[in-house]
Ligand SMILES: *[C@@H]1O[C@H](CO)[C@@H](O)[C@H](O)[C@H]1NC(C)=O
């Protein structure tokens with residue numbers, strides 16, 4: 001508690017200091033500051049200058065607040081293939097275009113011009129800005145400060161961004177009005193130094209964040225918690241982190257319970273952009289989409305690209321009378337997902353479709369129904385009752401209809417019906433009498449069917465008993481529900497551990513449960529929705545600003561997204577996800593995997609592959625966020641960190657740190673890309689001793705970790721063998737590849753191609769050698785879809801030629817590139833030699 005007294009004092013100090021600052025905008029408030037800052041913000045009488053603000057708002061109403069419209073991505077195999085070819089060509093050639101050219105094209109969009117040029121504003125905007133500036137200058141009106149700050153920071157109403165101006169407005173509002181939203185933004189700007197407004201200063205950032213948090217600003221509370229958790233600008237402290245995370249979690253649970261019966265419903269927004277493309281290194285090369293992860297369907301892949309296809313397919317099945325498909329489609333509409341808003345009308349339509357197959361209008365059940373229809377209809381009834389009980393998408397809830405649906409559902413032993421009927425009975429919804437005993441019975445029945453919300457109810461009932469065995473039972477129920485990511489169960493577990501009720505008191509597990517609760521309530525606590533919308537609309541700068549906030553709040557996924565957006569080496573060879581379903585898509589993605597593995601060798605020593613400009617040109621901020629993401633156990637981010645240290649992107653080059661990152665990623669997390677990189681470093685003597693034998697070992701482990709690395713590893717091994725043989729022949733100094741018990745045969749490219757197109761034959765031939773590449777009678781592709789060999793055999797006559805052509809083109813480009821690089825190196829050497837000669841001459845003359 002002493003600490004919370006300390007902070008206000010500290011802030012008071014900075015407030016007085018900053019008010020003495022000559023660039024402070026409004027000197028009249030120096031005296032008022034100390035009184036205002038601790039007063040509550042409840043003065044709702046009309047402030048002087050409000051007329052000006054209202055007039056400005058009226059003018060702004062004509063301009064859309066967001067600078068973009070929602071738009072759709074165009075897709076189609078041909079388009080994507082073209083895109084791929086065009087992207088592949090320049091990134092494999094020597095260097096990108098000079099930065100000036102791209103700068104011009106990018107700044108033509110209004111949102112990306114960050115040089116505040118007030119003169120060219122359109123008429124209504126400049127008038128509104130004029131009015132607001134007057135209200136801000138003359139009357140020190142908080143709304144005017146805030147609006148101007150937001151317009152300068154986010155670029156609302158097509159206002160050009162100017163972070164320095166935004167910072168000044170936020171600072172004024174924070175210091176003179178004690179406005180916690182402004183304090184939070186000042187903290188964010190100090191922390192990230194975004195747009196060059198200020199020098200990053202973590203101590204001040206924490207100060208402003210903490211002060212906003214003490215005033216109850218939710219995002220600030222979560223940010224402060226994350227900082228104490230990760231030790232940013234302060235020593236790591238579990239107790240402090242728990243204190244703030246608990247506050248956010250309390251709010252999150254209150255918000256969740258403020259929803260209709262059964263709790264608030266929302267579509268989770270946090271996701272990693274890179275995951276949509278198979279990870280930071282692309283399909284097959286990233287840990288997220290390879291090795292053990294490759295077999296698992298990725299939860300978010302193709303989320304938008306194919307949801308329409310899925311719905312269309314399910315709809316077709318439903319029309320043909322497949323009641324399970326109809327139930328699933330209803331569920332999809334009811335739950336919604338990222339890219340698909342919840343649609344209660346459609347959901348109801350499909351649920352009714354299922355239910356009406358089983359129950360006739362007169363209430364009797366249909367005769368001679370297909371097997372399984374009774375259970376499926378029971379589930380549909382559960383959903384229909386739930387919709388009526390909660391009033392989802394309806395004008396108002398209808399308890400009677402809900403009850404009759406639940407009764408139908410319970411007759412089919414539907415868990416959802418049992419749970420919601422239990423809720424009705426225990427809360428007395430719809431005027432019925434409360435019947436706790438009956439409700440408990442229903443909850444127990446639903447919990448036995450592994451229905452998570454019912455398990456939570458059972459846990460709560462046991463928790464209320466308070467005996468030791470009951471507490472144990474409660475804990476078990478909560479843990480069962482936690483397997484389904486139930487937010488309430490996380491909260492109860494956190495509380496039990498935090499207070500030492502029924503479990504040992506411990507800080508770290510309580511912290512992680514509170515963090516889960518806080519992060520789950522993303523619409524309440526974060527800007528994920530805005531960030532995703534901006535990203536999907538292609539406004540990457542705005543997306544970056546919004547993701548930054550979430551990243552500061554400790555969302556690993558947001559940290560990863562910030563790193564991704566700022567990454568100058570963004571893998572640009574990603575075939576769009578819609579391609580990966582077709583065979584030619586698979587070939588393209590195999591080539592993309594190849595190229596991302598080879599990227600280390602093809603990029604080393606040359607300029608970065610894509611040129612970022614404006615806000616996105618900030619590799620050191622990107623490195624910071626990859627570091628934070630990797631601290632939260634993201635393997636690909638750890639490998640990325642290694643790359644940054646190796647090339648010196650956003651930091652001083654440090655081979656040792658790069659090796660540390662790669663070793664960490666390969667030892668603990670088995671990243672094939674990291675192993676491959678280590679092999680490459682040994683092969684070329686970059687940062688590590690040149691040692692062909694060790695290089696081969698690393699390549700081999702990379703392949704055994706991750707079968708997707710087959711093509712790049714095979715090609716690299718081929719090259720390595722030639723180099724090694726040459727080294728042995730010429731009696732070189734380097735440790736050559738030594739004989740191992742069972743030397744793997746290296747395939748020539750044509751052989752490999754032959755095998756690839758004749759997989760069955762290939763499978764039978766070398767079962768021992770390559771048996772672990774494929775399982776019994778097929779293999780699963782990147783999406784986890786099962787691919788049969790028959791599909792592969794359908795490879796049309798022309799496609800082998802296409803692969804050969806593409807592969808040859810890529811090989812040629814790589815070769816060409818290397819030649820150019822060597823030429824450049826030679827030229828460099830020559831220059832150096834000449835320089836040395838000149839120096840010698842000069843010395844001799846002296
Ligand atoms: C900060 O000021 C702005 C503008 O007056 C207001 O909209 C916002 O609600 C204030 N924030 C808090 C937490 O009072």
Ligand SMILES: *[C@@H]1O[C@H](CO)[C@@H](O)[C@H](O)[C@H]1NC(C)=O
Pocket residue numbers: 065066147150154155156530
């Ligand atoms: C400005 O835009 C940002 C980002 O979209 C948004 O969060 C904020 O609410 C907007 N402010 C105003 C005043 O419209």
Ligand SMILES: CC(=O)N[C@H]1CO[C@H](CO)[C@@H](O)[C@@H]1O
Pocket residue numbers: 070071072073304308339340341536
């Ligand atoms: C960016 C994009 O294509 N979004 C679409 C995702 O799918 C939903 C539902 O069909 C569309 O409404 C979005 O426009």
